[in-house]
Amino acid sequence: MIVVKSLEELSNNPFTSPFALVPTMGNLHEGHINLLEIAREKNFLPVVSIFVNPLQFGPNEDLDKYPRTLDNDLEILEKNNCHGVFIPQENEILKNIEPLEAPFADKLCAKSRPGHFNGVITIVNKLFEVTNPQACVFGMKDFQQQLIIQHLIKTKQYEIQFLSAPVVRDTNGLALSSRNNYLTSKQRTEASKVFTFLSEIQEEIKLSFKKQKKTLPIDLDTIKDNYVQIIENKGFKIDYLEILDSKTLEICQNNSTKILIAIAVFYKQVRLIDNLVVDLSSFS
Numbered sequence: 001m002i003v004v005k006s007l008e009e010l011s012n013n014p015f016t017s018p019f020a021l022v023p024t025m026g027n028l029h030e031g032h033i034n035l036l037e038i039a040r041e042k043n044f045l046p047v048v049s050i051f052v053n054p055l056q057f058g059p060n061e062d063l064d065k066y067p068r069t070l071d072n073d074l075e076i077l078e079k080n081n082c083h084g085v086f087i088p089q090e091n092e093i094l095k096n097i098e099p100l101e102a103p104f105a106d107k108l109c110a111k112s113r114p115g116h117f118n119g120v121i122t123i124v125n126k127l128f129e130v131t132n133p134q135a136c137v138f139g140m141k142d143f144q145q146q147l148i149i150q151h152l153i154k155t156k157q158y159e160i161q162f163l164s165a166p167v168v169r170d171t172n173g174l175a176l177s178s179r180n181n182y183l184t185s186k187q188r189t190e191a192s193k194v195f196t197f198l199s200e201i202q203e204e205i206k207l208s209f210k211k212q213k214k215t216l217p218i219d220l221d222t223i224k225d226n227y228v229q230i231i232e233n234k235g236f237k238i239d240y241l242e243i244l245d246s247k248t249l250e251i252c253q254n255n256s257t258k259i260l261i262a263i264a265v266f267y268k269q270v271r272l273i274d275n276l277v278v279d280l281s282s283f284s
């Protein structure tokens with residue numbers, strides 16, 4: 001495995017093409033390993049970057065306590081035949097960085113984490129510039145992040161193939177996340193209810209859609225309002241629950257084909273996000 005720690009080393013093109021960049025903040029789990037698999041499935045060598053990006057944390061967020069487990073991460077990557085790793089030095093990567101503004105600033109996570117996606121898009125852009133990948137892999141769990149990176153690739157006209165990886169879940173349904181480490185195993189079982197709620201909402205949408213002879217609009221607001229109550233009653237504090245057109249993140253229209261159910265909740269002060277996409281065209 002090729003481990004690169006400086007921009008100087010990077011400038012010698014140490015990675016073999018074609019490779020896919022898998023940007024991470026470390027503390028790797030099975031969800032990340034799946035991103036490597038997706039790269040390989042599409043015939044790209046996986047190159048992982050590990051950098052806890054201070055630009056994407058708000059003043060009251062968990063930058064200081066974010067789990068940093070570099071030695072273990074490298075072991076995991078080695079074991080999983082990762083082609084390369086880029087571990088930027090903070091002062092080097094942030095130096096003269098071009099600050100970018102992310103789209104969808106008034107949607108979903110951007111509303112409660114102002115500036116977060118500006119920090120994400122700024123660092124991902126820099127990682128693209130310095131590593132020059134032929135592809136990149138991002139997970140569906142961060143749905144809004146995916147849309148934002150796709151937008152970045154388009155506006156900057158990068159020739160980087162965007163690969164999307166499905167959410168990886170624990171057997172109980174809990175979406176894997178480094179932040180799950182803040183919870184005990186009992187709490188993680190409780191937190192898996194978030195996925196149960198999403199699945200139930202998905203079923204309700206399907207049912208209503210079928211009842212209405214497969215036409216929109218269905219009364220998504222009522223479904224949503226009911227579930228806000230149900231979820232809060234189960235001890236979760238809702239940051240948002242939204243049912244939107246998955247392409248535009250706007251209210252669903254008659255021509256919407258894919259509906260995004262997205263949720264962010266606080267459970268034991270840990271912020272958990274998850275989502276499901278309902279493909280209306282798939283209903284028979």
Ligand code: PAF
Pocket residue numbers: 023024025051053056120123124142145
């Ligand atoms: O998804 C993440 O872990 C981060 O937002 C990313 C893409 C590595 C940028 O810091």
